[in-house]
Amino acid sequence: MMSVPRFWRNTKARYRMIGRRCRRCGQVYFPPRNLCRRCRRRGELEEVQLSGRGEVYSFTVIRTPPVGFERSAPYVMALVKLEEGPMVTAQLADVEPEEVRIGMKVRSVFRKIQEDGEAGLIYYGFKFVPVEGEHDVQGE
Numbered sequence: 001m002m003s004v005p006r007f008w009r010n011t012k013a014r015y016r017m018i019g020r021r022c023r024r025c026g027q028v029y030f031p032p033r034n035l036c037r038r039c040r041r042r043g044e045l046e047e048v049q050l051s052g053r054g055e056v057y058s059f060t061v062i063r064t065p066p067v068g069f070e071r072s073a074p075y076v077m078a079l080v081k082l083e084e085g086p087m088v089t090a091q092l093a094d095v096e097p098e099e100v101r102i103g104m105k106v107r108s109v110f111r112k113i114q115e116d117g118e119a120g121l122i123y124y125g126f127k128f129v130p131v132e133g134e135h136d137v138q139g140e
């Protein structure tokens with residue numbers, strides 16, 4: 001458990017979903033990129049705080065998870081289209097696989113992603129949960 005606080009500190013900046021926006025064309029990138037795909041060298045990217053809100057664009061139910069994710073199976077990996085435009089692949093939480101549908105409104109939360117029992121490491125990152133009011137949200 002000793003390694004957790006340090007890891008947390010290192011990733012704290014990612015808790016706020018920070019992307020980059022091109023000043024020239026307005027395209028938003030997340031994860032942040034160094035170069036605008038459209039404008040290349042003519043573009044100028046600036047940091048922008050994203051709302052973390054979006055909707056499910058497509059999704060897959062994972063029933064045979066990779067090593068380290070066994071305990072959370074089955075779970076849903078979704079391609080989420082953020083309000084600002086970028087597409088993000090992330091796990092959906094607080095929702096049953098049968099309840100997920102295309103176009104469902106979601107918001108990002110900072111959650112435990114994976115636990116490595118042998119190394120005692122816990123990894124954190126973004127997941128998406130249904131926006132309240134659309135579903136009966138249950139705690140983990």
Ligand SMILES: [Zn+2]
Nearest residue numbers: 022025036039
């Ligand atoms: Zn651009």
